[in-house]
Amino acid sequence: MSQPSAETNSKNTVAAGFWSEAWKRFRRRKLAMAALIYVAALSCVALFAPAIAGTKPIICKYKGSIYFPALGYLRRQWENPIFLEIRKEYSTRMKEEDPDSWAVWPLVYQDPYRRVKEGEWPGQPGNPSGIMGAPSRHNLFGTDQQGYDVFAQMVHGTKTAMLVGFVSMGIASVLGISIGALAGYFGGVIDIVLSRLIELVMCIPTLVLILSVLAVVEEPNIWHMMVVIGITGWTGLARLTRGEFMKLKELEYVTAARALGLSGTRIMFRHILRNALAPVLVPIAFGIAGAILIESGLSFLGVGGEAPNPSWGSLLSAARNTLEETWWLVVFPGTAIFLTVLAYNLIGEGLQEATDPRLTQSGH
């Protein structure tokens, strides 16, 4: 009868999936890890921007009720009416009306959308450096030509940078992976048609398309840009996925799945895609970096959507006219763009090495 002990594995490894193996290898790469932490930190900054820089309390208590005025930065309606009321006069009314009231303020009392005046709120600083002020204690990264705080704008602009990367590459990934999967799995006429489609889209210059879309659309905003980057940026992913599917569908475990009667979609997405995902992740990371660059470039050219939304690119753009006097308008946003793009590239590179099938096979 069967003797399982006769052929047990020589090394008693703990059960570990492919991804945990890859994660182990990724973690060993210090630069990639640092980049990942940097991106995670940036995401936190983007998420909690109103709590880091703003002129609205994160949380305040007034006449027995708790309010979250800082949410108003995310959406106008979320700012509690009571705080809007008080703020109209920019006075110390809150304290006068209710001596028991208190408020927790953002880390930096500065606003990305307006110039903060001296004495706006008792106990909070204004913009002592005024227009085009150099970095100081109150304006960490200086102020721009309108006297808006650069640090606050950068913090609130992080959201744009993160969103552009994720949304546009999210669209591109969904499109690219599904189209590539269909072409590679079914082959034949479907493959011919989809491959021609890929080639067609590859011929569209992204920048020109974005410019024309922004010109045609009535109220262009950042979302239009993301969509355009997404629907033109999937071709490389599609080709890669197609190739992976063509390779993997010939393997015997796919035949085995067919012999078991599993449906085509199940085989495609549960069996093949799982194995094809690792090599596709790498260009996605590089694509995010590319999308951020495109957004910054377009904002620099002044076509990056509606004006009030701060972004790193528009800060750079603002620096153009006063380049000689305002070095801080170039250095800080420029560094942020540079570091973020670099981080995504490092993550991509780390993923490449961590998911390399040859390394997986030999068990490092």
Added chain:
Amino acid sequence: MIAPKPTTKEPALDTLVKVDNLVKHFPVHGGLLNRVIAKVHAVNGVTFSIKRGEIVGVVGESGCGKSTLGKTLIRLFEPTAGKIIYDGREITHLAHGYMMPFRKHIQMVFQDPNSSLNPRYSAGAMLREVVRFHQIVPHHETRDYIRELVAKVGLHDDAIEKYPHEFSGGQRQRLSIARALAVRPDFVVADEPVSSLDVSIQAQILNLMLDLKEDFDFTMLFISHDLKVVNYFCDRMLVMYLGYVVEELPCGEIEHIARHPYTQALLGANPASDPTQRHELTVLEGEVPSPYNPPRGCPFVTRCPLVEPRCSQEMPPLLENAPGQRVACWAVNPQRTAAAE
């Protein structure tokens, strides 16, 4: 949990699988417009039947179409011509949806467990998917069912959490067998299940399969290039050459009853277990003809020691020579023709 199968089919047909003149050609595309420029004649009109409970072996050298036969039989390839009748119902051209109920009854064990197991699925996940997909047992019993299945193929309980790369070759093949048996099939096609394994483990797996056959009560088509393994393991064997069945004979005493020159050559190629007992070696000359362009007449004509002028003109019919034995050779059946039968 793995109870003996309920005998729902009232008059169990004696013949489970019947293959009638099955042909599989693969088109070869090429040229400017990707037209069909040639055909690989993988299976050329194979006829046989398998009785319920039988193990039928298919022997032949690499490229003789034995794997293609197995895969066409379970409809992984679309047959070019011929008929496949399973349990009295023709399944030759059933569409995917209509084929579904049969998928539960017909399973396959593949040659190379390294590639036939998805590397991203743990053993348990793999089995769970199959069991749930075909609803073999009620949902809440899946766990126990899988544990029992894993034990039946001789793997430890902790194997359920492991991934294919953490198993040895033999363990992987056990898992592969477990996956095929998870749906409690009636008919299993085993495509060289032991060829990629060490000799010591081959025997273990073969014995395991025999044990499981008792347990699960299935019929099997066993494909192998190893005449000895087939002789040991099967009840009956089909010898294939270049897409044709050239001889069908009962297993056991094959060295005494084999008639076809190709079967005899295969026997000669097998080392004898007793070195003092010398037997005459029939060494085949030349190569297997290309399946793109098979010779006219008998496929073995280019290498046959008994070749006659008639052989290159006409394909000899597969005629019954003795009870349970059929041979396709003009030299063995000189006077008889298919019409005379």
